[in-house]
Amino acid sequence: MSVKIKWSNLFNMPEIEFEPAPPRELILSDELTQSLAWLTAVTRHDRKLLRCDENGSLLVTDAWSGLNVCDQAELYPESGTTDTATATKLNAGALVSTSTQLVKCSFVRKSGGGSDVIYVPPNQYYWYPFPTYSVTVAVVPDPGGTASYVGVTCYV
Numbered sequence: 001m002s003v004k005i006k007w008s009n010l011f012n013m014p015e016i017e018f019e020p021a022p023p024r025e026l027i028l029s030d031e032l033t034q035s036l037a038w039l040t041a042v043t044r045h046d047r048k049l050l051r052c053d054e055n056g057s058l059l060v061t062d063a064w065s066g067l068n069v070c071d072q073a074e075l076y077p078e079s080g081t082t083d084t085a086t087a088t089k090l091n092a093g094a095l096v097s098t099s100t101q102l103v104k105c106s107f108v109r110k111s112g113g114g115s116d117v118i119y120v121p122p123n124q125y126y127w128y129p130f131p132t133y134s135v136t137v138a139v140v141p142d143p144g145g146t147a148s149y150v151g152v153t154c155y156v
Contacts, residue, residue, distance in 0.1 A: 002029050015049055053129070055092065063127045064095050067155035077103065077137045078147040084136040091154035094132040097125050101148035106136040122148075 004027050028036075040047045051059045057066045073085035087094075096105050098120050106115040107128050119140065120126040128135075135152045139145030 002027050003033055004028075014046075062125075063129060064093065064153075064155045067092055069153055070156040071152075071154040073135075073152045075135075075137045075150040075152060076147060077139050077150065079139055079145055080143045082136050082138045083150075084134055085152040086134045087132055087154050089154070089156065091131055091156050093127060093129045093155055094135055095125060095127050095151075095153045095155065096120055096135065096137075097151040097153075098122050099148040099150065101146050102140045103148070103150055104138040104140050104142070105150075106138075107132055108134045108136075 004025060006025055007022050039050055041050055042048075053059060053063055055063070055066060057063050070089040070091050071085075071087045075083035075085055077083045094107065096103075096118075100122050102122055103120050105118050105120055105126065105128075107118065107130070108115045109130055110133050113133070115136070116128075118126060118128070132154060137150045137152075139147060
């Protein structure tokens with residue numbers, strides 16, 4: 001059995017280009033209709049193909065939502081002084097949640113290794129999607145910045 005549908009803006013997908021233009025009507029089989037429903041998600045203005053990260057988590061959700069907590073720390077960097085969280089277990093990544101101030105986070109993947117520096121705005125989450133040995137947090141600017149709490153959670 002097939003279904004005849006009129007094209008609407010909910011079928012617009014930036015990944016698919018039609019030449020010369022999108023069809024006015026489509027004839028879809030039941031199987032294709034069901035497959036499209038499973039493989040796409042709709043916003044208020046278009047439909048998007050679903051994608052996953054390397055862990056299989058849908059990218060329409062938080063990347064850490066399918067993982068388990070293995071380490072956590074509450075940091076309080078102050079002007080002139082950093083604060084560091086060192087992971088005690090192997091992990092898949094670290095989530096940083098900031099309080100009221102912009103902070104500078106230095107992520108180290110393995111002991112003695114170099115760091116990746118990310119500035120995280122106030123009242124935000126930042127997901128660092130790599131195994132993490134330590135996270136060092138500093139106020140911005142340093143010296144002279146305002147101290148604030150920063151949460152670091154590692155997931156496996």
